[in-house]
Amino acid sequence: MSRPELIAPPEIYYGDTEAKKYTNNTRIQQIQAEMTYRALELLNLPPDEPAFLLDIGCGSGLSGEILDEEGYLWAGVDIAPSMLEVALEREVEGDLFLHDIGQGFGFRPGSFDGAISISVLQWLLNAETSHPTSSPPHRLNRFFTTLHAALRNPARAVLQFYPTSDDQVQLITQIAQRAGFGGGVVVDYPNSKKARKVFLVLYVGDGGAAQVPRGLENEEPNEAEGRVKFEKRREREKRREKSGKTKVRDRDWILKKKDLYRRRGKEDVPHDSKYTGRKRKAVF
Amino acid sequence: MVRLITHNLLACHAKGCTTNNFPLQIKDAQLALREAEFNPDFLRGFIPRIEWAALVSAARQLGDESLPNEVPEMIDDDFLRGLHHVLLEIHIDEGAMVCPNCGHVYPISSGIPNMLLAEHEIG
Ligand SMILES: C[S@@+](CC[C@H](N)C(=O)[O-])C[C@H]1O[C@@H](n2cnc3c(N)ncnc32)[C@H](O)[C@@H]1O
Numbered sequence: 001m002s003r004p005e006l007i008a009p010p011e012i013y014y015g016d017t018e019a020k021k022y023t024n025n026t027r028i029q030q031i032q033a034e035m036t037y038r039a040l041e042l043l044n045l046p047p048d049e050p051a052f053l054l055d056i057g058c059g060s061g062l063s064g065e066i067l068d069e070e071g072y073l074w075a076g077v078d079i080a081p082s083m084l085e086v087a088l089e090r091e092v093e094g095d096l097f098l099h100d101i102g103q104g105f106g107f108r109p110g111s112f113d114g115a116i117s118i119s120v121l122q123w124l125l126n127a128e129t130s131h132p133t134s135s136p137p138h139r140l141n142r143f144f145t146t147l148h149a150a151l152r153n154p155a156r157a158v159l160q161f162y163p164t165s166d167d168q169v170q171l172i173t174q175i176a177q178r179a180g181f182g183g184g185v186v187v188d189y190p191n192s193k194k195a196r197k198v199f200l201v202l203y204v205g206d207g208g209a210a211q212v213p214r215g216l217e218n219e220e221p222n223e224a225e226g227r228v229k230f231e232k233r234r235e236r237e238k239r240r241e242k243s244g245k246t247k248v249r250d251r252d253w254i255l256k257k258k259d260l261y262r263r264r265g266k267e268d269v270p271h272d273s274k275y276t277g278r279k280r281k282a283v284f
Numbered sequence: 285m286v287r288l289i290t291h292n293l294l295a296c297h298a299k300g301c302t303t304n305n306f307p308l309q310i311k312d313a314q315l316a317l318r319e320a321e322f323n324p325d326f327l328r329g330f331i332p333r334i335e336w337a338a339l340v341s342a343a344r345q346l347g348d349e350s351l352p353n354e355v356p357e358m359i360d361d362d363f364l365r366g367l368h369h370v371l372l373e374i375h376i377d378e379g380a381m382v383c384p385n386c387g388h389v390y391p392i393s394s395g396i397p398n399m400l401l402a403e404h405e406i407g
């Protein structure tokens with residue numbers, strides 16, 4: 001199958017139909033969730049300091065829902081109106097912007113504690129018009145320069161993407177470095193055709209640590225490891241509950257919120273049921 | 285959904301627009317109030333990042349006069365609750381943000397600001 005970014009521009013490719021299909025596909029949900037958790041791990045934020053994050057190419061909010069659950073506040077940008085509309089329907093908490101990241105950001109210096117981007121950067125590698133501002137290097141340069149400025153010092157940005165060649169990885173890394181970023185590429189499961197994942201881990205300042213983390217080495221993300229990660233998350237949540245800073249929404253909170261939406265005349269607020277506010281299953 | 289927390293971080297990014305491009309003026313705003321979880325730790329950490337005068341004037345443009353002109357020296361729970369409301373519970377559903385310098389209009393529809401620039405405005 002041909003890559004989506006070669007078929008049509010993103011705002012066309014992710015039209016109403018595809019945006020829904022993409023978001024409702026359980027396989028996609030699972031993969032994007034796994035990569036989001038991994039990106040958060042690589043962000044290496046100081047524990048127990050609530051952070052304000054940027055989700056670059058946030059789409060329909062698959063990552064955003066995880067950011068909400070994990071207690072982060074965030075803003076998301078995406079170029080596809082249909083994806084953003086699905087994000088609105090799913091009632092993510094973050095502020096959403098219709099934005100072409102290749103045009104650069106207008107956020108003030110030091111706005112964000114970190115940034116993530118899941119499966120987006122490959123879209124910046126194709127030129128759509130012959131105008132000089134649409135060449136991939138120009139757009140990548142605008143993107144990285146303004147992203148660097150928008151992050152605090154120290155901070156990290158973790159961007160998972162699907163390169164087609166090592167040249168692309170090199171081009172992207174070079175432009176990021178010229179924009180002032182340190183860091184580099186982390187490849188998880190490098191020997192697995194299916195599970196291999198490329199993360200660009202970028203630092204402003206020292207990014208909070210000196211060394212680029214290592215990629216995961218196993219052939220595949222296996223069951224046991226999934227459990228280990230989940231174990232860690234559960235521990236974190238337990239700690240949070242203990243410290244009285246629980247960010248896990250309880251049923252009362254959700255009911256209150258739904259009631260609020262109904263009173264505002266919002267349609268399509270899901271009915272309350274025994275599932276409302278249930279504990280979510282592990283994603284692994 | 286755009287709230288004052290991100291409005292306070294946002295400057296105009298049109299080509300050559302580098303001075304007097306913040307804060308964007310809010311026009312014809314239709315608001316929605318939505319309860320959000322109160323997180324005092326987050327707010328305390330976020331205060332140094334706020335351009336206070338811009339936040340106060342944006343809140344007033346939206347009809348909320350509750351914020352003091354200066355960040356108080358003693359940050360107590362009352363102040364944090366008021367700040368929480370202004371930053372995180374007032375949503376601008378419709379309207380526009382206008383650059384005070386170049387006049388670029390960023391329309392807001394269904395709570396989502398359109399930040400796209402025309403080709404000649406791209407830096
Ligand atoms: C594969 S989807 C990933 C969405 C989301 N990050 C996730 O993990 O579900 C790629 C997204 O990148 C967005 N995108 C592509 N090019 C973009 C650009 N130039 N600016 C902003 N978003 C862009 C698309 O609209 C789409 O929502």
Ligand SMILES: [Zn+2]
Pocket residue numbers: 296297298301305383384385386387388
């Ligand atoms: Zn301007």
